[in-house]
Amino acid sequence: MTDKREITLTVNGTERTVEAEPRKLLVHAIREDLDLTGTHIGCDTGNCGACTVLKDGEPIKSCLTFAVQADGSEIMTVEGMEDLPEASGELHPLQEGFREEHGLQCGYCTPGMIMSGKALLDENPDPEEGEIREAISGNLCRCTGYQNIVKSIEYAADELNKEPAAADGGTVTAEQRFADDDFDCGVENCCGGPSTETPHVEGADPQFDDVGGDDT
Amino acid sequence: MKAASFEHHEPTTVEEAVSLLESLDEPTILAGGQSLVPMLRFRLARPDTVIDINGIDSLEYLHEEDGYLRIGALARHADVEDTDVIADRYGSFADAAPLIADPQIRNQGTVVGSMAQADPKGDWGSVLIAHDGEVTARGPDGERTIPVDELFLLPYDTSLMDDELLTEARVPAPVEGEGSAYHKLKRKTGDYAMAGVAARLVLDDDGRIEDAGIGMTAVDITNARAADAEAHLEGERPSADLFEEAGELAAEASNPESDEHGDAGYKERMVDVLTQRALGDAAERAGAVKRRVPQ
């Protein structure tokens, strides 16, 4: 056994320190030292993606990274989703999407899927289906067959692109959402309604510029 | 799976890393770690010390400079995907990057680390072979350049000295009339290649192939060059017959093994298929042919 080292991580916006041997995986530090058990472990080979977290904004597999390697970095886990501004103090649109579109069954892969979805939407606010499938291709799900996970992320993209509609400071309520959907429950005088065009916000297209230019 | 104990060193300069390599007993270098960490977890690798080079900022680059595409030891697979000059000018790199593993792994894994890993199923070795690439190794006595053909010796074994650090991989910048491509056959996303082929063609003003490069993945004990196929192409005009012959020669040069994912004979045949497909794309990108309208 080698000496433990003090590691400082900013996890979901809060600075935390962990004493860990160099061999301790980041996922074990997150789950066992920080007690954030939403991040899961499903394999030992980096295939399943249940351990996906964002490190400095990028999705990584926390079972293929030692905690010491994350020293000084910002880590985001599923537990941080509700604190994001888009969550308006409740669920983040991605979390809502998974519930509304039945994007989960046993729930084990879900936190990793949500983190991969978050990373995608941060870079590409209006992804095509193929781009969503690519973005979650490092996350295995054994329950859903992925179709509803894709829909969940599409739901979140739609919601996030819709946010300016509530720019008056209010949040989009469930009723408004239903009103905006083309969903019709079939009950007379109930929640069905005409679908409305949703405003589209094009996000900045992040470039790879932190490791040297590509324009020389 | 939990790794055995090791000491962790984090040099911030190449010099510091090299001096650690020299002074420590059989250390292992950790870059992206996407192959190394599982090996440590399974205790297939159990070094006493790990030199983590992720703190060496000077190795974080990926750009064209002095007539080369230069890939620093900390450039990730995802960086290759996201770099405009690659999308515009390096077809084989642009093809290969998104076919590697999955998005999370591409965010961590490095091109140079993959070269150092020398897994015959790695994709970058083939791409570098097709481009006549080379790598830079830094040791106690300074830097040396190793052509890619001299880098891979055996599976997971390179000609690097124990006290050398791979700092860069590079390929010559493309010239007028050059095109390249990479094709890979795999059973699913995240799986390694059953077979892969990188091809590069340079056409002269007369439309003849001036230079050809073909590298093969997962069909020999290392990434391998299809030298006979390359020689057969050079000096000729692209044609269906020529590419067919090159495909056959590449297949003959391959030496795959049967495993759960495919029979050796099948893989050899796929080298033929992938070589021709890669040559087709390379030739198209070089402006020599047009893609057939799919039926």
Place this chain on the structure above:
Amino acid sequence: MSSESDNTTEPTEYQHDDDGGPQPEKHCGHGRGGMGEEVTRKEDKRFITGRGNYVDDIKKPRMLHCEIVRSPHAHARIEDIDGSRAMALDDVVAVLTADDLLEHGLATMPTLMDDTQDVLVNDKVKFQSQEVAAVIATDRYAAKDGAEKVEVEYDVLDPVIGAEEALEDDAPVIREELDDQDDNHIFDWETGDAEATDAVFDAADVTVEEQMEYQRLHPAPIETCGCVADWDPGDDKMTVHMTSQAPHAHRTLFSQVSGIPEHKVRIVSPDVGGGFGNKVPIYPGYVVAAAASYVLERPVKWVEERSENIQTTGFARDYDMTGELAATENGEIKGVKVDVLADHGAYNAAAQPSKFPAGFFNIFTGSYDIEAAHGSLTAAYTNTAPGGVAYRCSFRVTEAVYLIERMVKVLADELDLDPAEIRRRNFIPSDAFPYESATGWNYDSGDYEKALDKALEMADYDHYREEQQRRIEEDADKLIGIGISSFTEVVGAGPGKQCDIAGIEMFDSADLRVNPTGNAVLRVGVQTQGQGHETTFAQIIAEELGMDVDNIVVEHGDTDTEPYGLGTYGSRSTPVAGAAAAVAARKVRDKAKSIAANELEAAEEDIEWDRESGEFHVAGAPERSITITEIAAGAYMNHPGSEEPGLEATNYYDPPEMTYPFGSYIVIVEVDRETGEVDFEKFVAVDDCGNRINPMIIEGQIHGGLAQGIGTAMMEHVTYDDNGNVTGGDFMNYLLPTAKEIPNFDTGHTVTPSPHHPIGAKGVGESPTVGSPPAIVNAVVDAMSHSGVSHVEMPMTPDAVWEALDEAELTLEPSANVDFAFDTSEEPADD
């Protein structure tokens, strides 16, 4: 135990659309969330916020970690085990071997088929990665360090891999410790009428035969197996939080193995990260952790790594089958024969009712009215991990469905008949139900042609047949294949008299308590692993009592508080526990009538229940009505003298029969003639699971099962080399499909209620896993059947498909697929 009449009183009272039209009502706060509504799941919030509580999330004070030392050999005698170097490590607390377990009577454990498996190997290792010793340490890294230091001396023996090899005369005997066991033969099993079947075959116009292997699979839930065992010496009580699909049955088994009285054993199955049959058996790791906790008087956690999960816990399938059909020249199937060689691994640990050694394999007559049938099966021990679990399957129904649906395609090709048409000619007619099959199974209800017709229409079948023909004629690069499977399932075991697990009858249970303020707690004996029980069971209660679904909480998984049940597998939760919930609700409703009468000052016989409004009212005076909330208050605050106070009921439901969901799947693939790669062009699934509780959840179940079917057909396989080394034992080698390999599915449904089920539901979870593999294989074969290909083995790797193409002379010579005819006098275009 309830009286039998409870199970049959009040059959289906309602039926939603039976034409498969659009299903109504996403739960939107206006309906009450009853049957047929797409209620979003009540359990989701904790999962999407990272608050789920899985076994590995549990942390207890003073908790230790267990790591198991496993054999690198498949067949070896243990000469010596030395744990002293491990014990010398600071953080290692104990090293356990078989000798230590023998002291406590825990050296062996019964399997689900009543075989006896070593918890830790006592004498001879029988499969690679078998449990040899256990190291208990203060953290999981230290436990691994300790495991590495345990020195085991092996005398390596020749392994026996493959059932056929195992049954050869000179094969080494694996189970020599058993009395009278001088070979590797486990049992022979037979069903149907051999003589009658032979007669039908002799008289037939045409017969076909095909051999096919259903390869060894692993359910591979993303959460592996594990437990936290906590012996409390103060109360002499063992509490085990474990990944269990059947906590109550596990409690009984645990008690039997350990000798701890059953009332002093508590099994808690917290959130379970997928089960699919993997978490039905007891595994040595659970027993070792419990033994260690008992000895050390500290909580002990054991959680499998992925390779341990795939290499040692219950595999599925591994049936080598030969099918034969006899038919008339116009395609009327007269007889079916099947012979199976089954690899059961080193112990007979298959998960099937003990009266059915081959499970429900005898459903192999499928959806067809076949005069005569005969099946036989031989099972063998091999030096591979034990198993034969029902991976998203009712006890071998998957293998049976694969067999018959593949054979129908083989016959169609032999007779040059359309595979849809030949099915239509042989379906059990919809007016023939209840129907008894040639192997003696009583199908409850079905309308197979309707489901097939719907699927054909959804798939645009005729169009793709034309496209297929066009591609053949034009010698196109990619071939089209169209595969059909019109499967019949059998789910919902019991009845208890026919079906049991380790002797315990396969009933299930529900306990419903309505609180004074009008909300309710439903406790059930089944255990969700993602099926959404907390929502669907609440919907049943909402439907039956007129409560809002949000006012019902469903509890499961804790043997201290829930009524005894047999667990969730074989799509039995809705057919059995769902029935129990409905019956319990109806018992509450009966009592509610009496309270309503008291409250409304009317005679009890005049009180009517109105399902639409969810209220009770006086006959002929709908304005004199009362809700269940008001009745609940009455039950506690103003109970009639004729009744006990309170409002609750329990039901233990023993189903009168199993249920028979069915469906038709149509898969359209494109096969690349250069590489053998297969792309899914269209995937249509029409399911009929009787009355539908929550269409959203049903669709989710179907998507997931179809993805597993694709994994089965295309990539999954637990492989071994000749030395018994598992070569497909982790996720790098046991391939699960990702979002990029799985297409979008077009789902549809028909509704044919079960006549004997209280709410007319049948269960659906496993239909897609059972029904889709033959459709997929049929599609790939169909792409090549014009050139004589009759079968491709699963998994259909590109290599396997290419070999089939090659044999049929359908491969394409490789080409660059580019047009070389360009004018060299022109400058090459800039790229």
